[in-house]
Amino acid sequence: MLEGKKILLGVSGGIAAYKAIALTSKLTQAGADVRVIMTQSATEFVTPLSFQAISRNExxxxxxxxxxxxxxAHIDLADWPDFIxxxxxxxxxxxxIANGLADDLLTTTLLAATKPVYVAPAMNVHMYKHPAVRxxxxxxxSWGYRFIEPGDGYLACGYIGKGRLEEPETIVSILQQEYTKTQRWNGKKVLISAGPTRETVDAVRFFTNYSSGKMGYELAKAAAREGAEVHLVTGPTQLSAPAHVKLYQITTAEEMFNQMTLLYEDMDIVIKSAAVADYKPVKQTNKKMKKKDGNLFIELERTKDILKYLGDRKQKQYLVxxxxxxxxxLTYGKGKLEKKNLDAIVMNDISNKEIGFQSDFNEVIFLTRDGTEKKITKSKKEEIAKQLITFIENEIRKD
Structure with a gap:
């Protein structure tokens, strides 16, 4: 667990700094070696001597x-811990941190750090919801920082809501769970597709869909955290590249087909979550089509069926x-599972506007060839990705 772990604790200037003293105590009791960096503002709330007395470190x-x-100092501190x-x-x-500033010891150390960083926010509920903070x-x-969500409750400012620093016992428990995990996919090669494709009509127009790519990106992050070598083929999105993932940016269905098939042979697990265009214009032009009287008819042709192509050539790969x-x-999902020779399929209802495309939430059903059916109720896509990785791992272990 945390026995013998070297932890660098960064304490910044909020009233919740007093709870960091108890956190230091809990980490030390769990067997960790704790060193503390305080911002100047943090010293206005609690003293360095308190942390020194509990951690037995400078x-x-x-x-x-x-x-x-x-x-x-800041380089040595950045290299020292197992995590921050x-x-x-x-x-x-x-x-x-998000803007790369290094104007005190803590931020300078973070800029030099290569170890995992866990972030436990604490602030007023409205600050926590502000677009700039989000x-x-x-x-x-997207850089690989891992967040420990704040709790709900009474805040120092008098508000009641989300924003209070999670309790020290809970933070220690979360860290213990993180470090008792085995990297189940260590050594495995995972190929994931994400996002929409765009099919050109003319110089200013294209056909696409509502996919944001969020589910595929969360799957890539989850697989990378399990130790996998992750290859993410993505259509156009507004998302930042996940940490520790090899990214391949494409635009059209044809480009996605080419990149996926190029990588496919060496992969152990393939998850195709991208929303690929089924049709594309037969004729395309690099000039803008002018508006004319009457209706406009655009002839479409089928694009290559990437998933069926991969299913037909499946050997060692576990294909989702x-x-x-x-x-x-369920009817359409089961049909797709059989027709495309998949090992499993993830189904979701996009008629529900509160989940699915563009949303941070989803609700899915995971179905396998042997009839195993598992439902994940409405959850953040990050949590769904973690559960899907577990489901896939359990299915692979059956074989």
Whole structure:
């Protein structure tokens, strides 16, 4: 668990800094070796001496205090831990990290760090919901930072809502769970497709769909965290590239077909979550079509069926497809599972506007060839991705 783990705890300036003292105590009791970096603002709430007494280690506060001439403090601190924990992480700290600022010892150390970073936010509920804060957290998430969600309850400002630093016992429990996990897909090669495709009509128009790519990107993150070598083939999205993932950016269905088939042979697990165009214009032009009287007719032709092509050539690969339907979900899903020689299929109802395309939430049914059926009720796509990875792993172990 945490026995013998080296933890660098970053404490920033919020009232929740007092809970970081209890957190240091809990981590130390769990057998961890804890060193603390405090921002200048944090020292206004609690003293470095408190952390020093509990951790039995020196506390760091000043970028320019180089006590050992043989080392550069922020580089040495960045290299030392097994992982870094930011608790509490204020909106200001999150913003500085997300924008690459290095204006004190903590942010300078983080910029030099290559170890996993866990972030436990604490702030007013409205601050937590502010678009700037959400964007900054999303950016850090795309870089591989791992968030420990704040709790709901009474806040120091008098508000009641989400924003209070998670309890020290819960943070320690989450970290223990993280470090008792085995990387189940270590050594496995995983191919995932995500997002929409675009099929050109003329110089300014194209056919596409509502896919945001969020589900595929979350699957890529989850697979990478399990130790897999992940290859993500993605259509055009507004998402940042996931950390520790090989990204291939494509535009058309033809380009996705070519990239997927090129990589397919060496893969162990393939998850096709992309929403690929079934049709494309027969004729395309690099000039803008002018508006004319009357209706316009555009002839469409079928694109290559990527999933069927992969299913027909399946050897060692465990192949998973996705089915986005508006009616008779199970019927269409089972039909697709058989027709395309899949090992499993993930089905979801896109007629529900609160989930699916563009949303951070979804609700899916995981179905296998032997009839195993598991439903995941409405959850964040991040959580669904983790559960799907577990389902797939359990199915592979059966063979």
């Amino acid at each position: 506390v760091y506060t000043d970028t320019f205090e180089e006590k050992d001439p043989r080392k550069i 924990l930011l608790a509490p992480a204020t909106a200001h700290l999150i913003g500085r 964007n900054n957290m999303q950016r850090l998430d 497809g996705f089915a986005a339907e508006t009616e008779d979900i």
